[in-house]
Amino acid sequence: MMDAVQDEAAGKRARGLDRAFEILDFLRHKRQALKPNEIAAQIGAPRSSVYELVNLLLRNGILEFTGGEGRVYLGRKLYFLGAAYENHFDFTRECEATLERLADETRETAQFCMLDGNKYTVVRMREGARPFRISTDIGQSVPIPWTASGRLLVAHLSDQEILNFIPPEDFRLPSGEWLEPQTFIAEVRQAEREGFFTFNSIVDSFTHCFAVPVRDDEGHVAGTLCLVTPRDDGLANRERYLACLKQAAADLNQTPTRQKRA
Amino acid sequence: MMDAVQDEAAGKRARGLDRAFEILDFLRHKRQALKPNEIAAQIGAPRSSVYELVNLLLRNGILEFTGGEGRVYLGRKLYFLGAAYENHFDFTRECEATLERLADETRETAQFCMLDGNKYTVVRMREGARPFRISTDIGQSVPIPWTASGRLLVAHLSDQEILNFIPPEDFRLPSGEWLEPQTFIAEVRQAEREGFFTFNSIVDSFTHCFAVPVRDDEGHVAGTLCLVTPRDDGLANRERYLACLKQAAADLNQTPTRQKRA
DNA sequence: TGTCGATGTCCAATATATTGTACATATGAC
DNA sequence: GTCATATGTACAATATATTGGACATCGACA
Numbered sequence: 001m002m003d004a005v006q007d008e009a010a011g012k013r014a015r016g017l018d019r020a021f022e023i024l025d026f027l028r029h030k031r032q033a034l035k036p037n038e039i040a041a042q043i044g045a046p047r048s049s050v051y052e053l054v055n056l057l058l059r060n061g062i063l064e065f066t067g068g069e070g071r072v073y074l075g076r077k078l079y080f081l082g083a084a085y086e087n088h089f090d091f092t093r094e095c096e097a098t099l100e101r102l103a104d105e106t107r108e109t110a111q112f113c114m115l116d117g118n119k120y121t122v123v124r125m126r127e128g129a130r131p132f133r134i135s136t137d138i139g140q141s142v143p144i145p146w147t148a149s150g151r152l153l154v155a156h157l158s159d160q161e162i163l164n165f166i167p168p169e170d171f172r173l174p175s176g177e178w179l180e181p182q183t184f185i186a187e188v189r190q191a192e193r194e195g196f197f198t199f200n201s202i203v204d205s206f207t208h209c210f211a212v213p214v215r216d217d218e219g220h221v222a223g224t225l226c227l228v229t230p231r232d233d234g235l236a237n238r239e240r241y242l243a244c245l246k247q248a249a250a251d252l253n254q255t256p257t258r259q260k261r262a
Numbered sequence: 263m264m265d266a267v268q269d270e271a272a273g274k275r276a277r278g279l280d281r282a283f284e285i286l287d288f289l290r291h292k293r294q295a296l297k298p299n300e301i302a303a304q305i306g307a308p309r310s311s312v313y314e315l316v317n318l319l320l321r322n323g324i325l326e327f328t329g330g331e332g333r334v335y336l337g338r339k340l341y342f343l344g345a346a347y348e349n350h351f352d353f354t355r356e357c358e359a360t361l362e363r364l365a366d367e368t369r370e371t372a373q374f375c376m377l378d379g380n381k382y383t384v385v386r387m388r389e390g391a392r393p394f395r396i397s398t399d400i401g402q403s404v405p406i407p408w409t410a411s412g413r414l415l416v417a418h419l420s421d422q423e424i425l426n427f428i429p430p431e432d433f434r435l436p437s438g439e440w441l442e443p444q445t446f447i448a449e450v451r452q453a454e455r456e457g458f459f460t461f462n463s464i465v466d467s468f469t470h471c472f473a474v475p476v477r478d479d480e481g482h483v484a485g486t487l488c489l490v491t492p493r494d495d496g497l498a499n500r501e502r503y504l505a506c507l508k509q510a511a512a513d514l515n516q517t518p519t520r521q522k523r524a
Numbered sequence: 525t526g527t528c529g530a531t532g533t534c535c536a537a538t539a540t541a542t543t544g545t546a547c548a549t550a551t552g553a554c
Numbered sequence: 555g556t557c558a559t560a561t562g563t564a565c566a567a568t569a570t571a572t573t574g575g576a577c578a579t580c581g582a583c584a
Contacts, residue, residue: 013542013569017278017315021322021339028346037561046543051562053279053542060283061379066351070562074347077283080378082344083385083401084290085336089328116342117323123345139345275539275572299531308573313532315572332532527583534577541571548563554556 019045020053024062027074029141033067091223091252092124098225098248099126105244106227106237109134112214113149114223118165120147123223134207134228143170145184148199148209149224151191155213156220159185173202196242200231208234212245214252225249281307282315286324289336291403295329353485353514354386360487360510361388367506368489368499371397374476375411376485380427382409385485398490405432407446410461410471411486413453417475418482421447435464458504462493470496474507476514487511 026043027034034042040050054072057063061077086092095112102110108128113120119141127135144150144166154162162185171179179202191197191211201207208231216222225248227234227241234241288305289296296304302312316334319325323339348354357374364372370390375382381403389397406412406428416424425443433441441464453459453473463469470493478484487510489496489503496503 015278015318015571016541017282017318018322019542020279021324024343025339028343031346031350035561041560047562048544048564049542056277056279060280062283073350074343076347076376076378077287078340078343079347080344080383080401081286081290081336081340082342082347084293085338085341085344087401088293088335114338116338121342139342139349277541278571281572297531303530309532310534310574311572525584529580529582531579532577533579535575537573538570539572540569542569543567545566546564548561550561551559553558 014045014049016049016053016056019049020057020062023050023053023057024074024078027063027072028139033071033073035069035071039072094252095124096126098252099124102126102225102227102244102248103128106229106241108227108229108233108241109136111136111226111228112223113147113153113211113226115144115153116141118144118167118170120144120150120153128229130230134230136228142203143167145171145179146173146203148197148201148211149226151184151188151197152211152213152221152224155188155192162188175202177202196245198234198238198242201228206231210234210241210245212242212249214249225252276307276311278311278315278318281311282319282324285312285315285319286336286340289325289334290401295333295335297331297333301334356514357386358388360514361386364388364487364489364506364510365390368491368503370489370491370495370503373398373488373490374485375409375415375473375488377406377415378403380406380429380432382406382412382415390491392492404465405429407433407441408435408465410459410463410473411488413446413450413459414473414475414483414486417450417454424450437464439464458507460496460500460504463490468493472496472503472507474504474511476511487514 022043022045023039026039036051036054037047039045039054040047043050054063057075058065058072061075063072064075065071066073091112099110099112102108103126106128107130110126110128111122112124114123115121120143121141122136122138125136125138144154154165157165163181166181171181171184173179187197196210196212198208198210201209208229210227210229211224212226213221214223214225225245227245229237229241284305284307285301288301298313298316299309301307301316302309305312316325319337320327320334323337325334326337327333328335353374361372361374364370365388368390369392372388372390373384374386376385377383382405383403384398384400387398387400406416416427419427424447428443433443433446435441449459458472458474460470460472463471470491472489472491473486474488475483476485476487487507489507491499491503
């Protein structure tokens, strides 16, 4: 409830485009088809506006009817656009291979993560060979401060920019504990200096997380490679796992986000 | 030039949303980053509008700066949205496996194709094992009447709907020849009856194409599986290839576009 | 030097998109 | 039967988005 996060002031009209992408993002996170009415109620938008926009998006193939009863979900056109992005910044192929290698070498869960707006998200994942699997939902948005990768993904920002960028409520950890922003920033700077970050996950109580940065052509941190391990394994193999990650990141950096194939 | 295809009447204003997706589709087909100015010129839109929209889309992560000089291309958010679509209609995994099997069995190029608006497009492709490879760009839009799959993809429409759906100029073949719409419709009905369509490609002079429908839960044709072969091979192995395709489609239909995993 | 084209910004005018509201229908509770 | 809720449609009012055009800058070029 109260999902109208970005509303600037008060009773202003929302721009159609913004509202449209709010709808798309909402469906993405819901991961299911919804009726226009439900969408309107849950994102707190005027019903007439949502009906209008949904119809526009349907006509453009951005949304599709699915699930019956007039429910809509993301459409095929988005798939094509996403595929074009993936093709242009052709990280996917090397990424899959790298994750596979990482998972083989460590038998742990390996992930490639990026920022999605001001959240953290797992883009690709390869589960480890352990009998006890640790896995995350890919494509879910998670507050940046909750993750090891988060320390690396905002390292290019100044302290103030970081504070502006991350929604304040995201410093409230799932345990209910409050992570002091200054503490977080200190960790960001430390991760920046050392070129990696590791810690016992603050999302659960039994995993240890490793993250190293992956940089794009211009040297910016474009994403991270991570390992999620049981705590004892992580501590026992710390140096080896870090070495594996760094090597993998170096390989990825070697073939930076390159232009199209031809 | 004259890309303003969908403009209803004359000097009307364009809706922001429509123009926005026009920009996205344009970039997708150009397959390269462009300056806002270039976009405006090439799609025939007012420069001020394009600058406004591009900035909006940049703020939403739908577009990204890339390629320098202020050039923009499709953004990461589109990738996430596309991945969510792909995840929901989980055709991809089975699809890849099916294409691989097809390519193995026939040593020919196998494709999975769908409609993209009122065009045909190759979604996934697996190149055959032949020394002489035949391949197509994936994600490119091609007029429906130029392809074997096209006969199947519009079969659910009435004659009149087909005529309304396909832009008239798409009946002009790449050779310059004119394909009579009634001829095309007759082929559509034939394909519908027989459950497949094959012909010597009208895009080039040396390939033969096979297409069979893939249906979704509700029995609609959601896409097609195709083989693109050298003409003599295609004619020599016609029955076997058709059997392979039908079997593959049956396998895909068995696991129809299913809901999410959990 | 002056001219031209390409690029980006700024701004006012008006065509229109967004929205509140009313209306219509179906369903289920009681 | 009545009432409440969920769902979709229709429409007018006004807040604003789209647009044309002016303006500034830069590099090329003669």
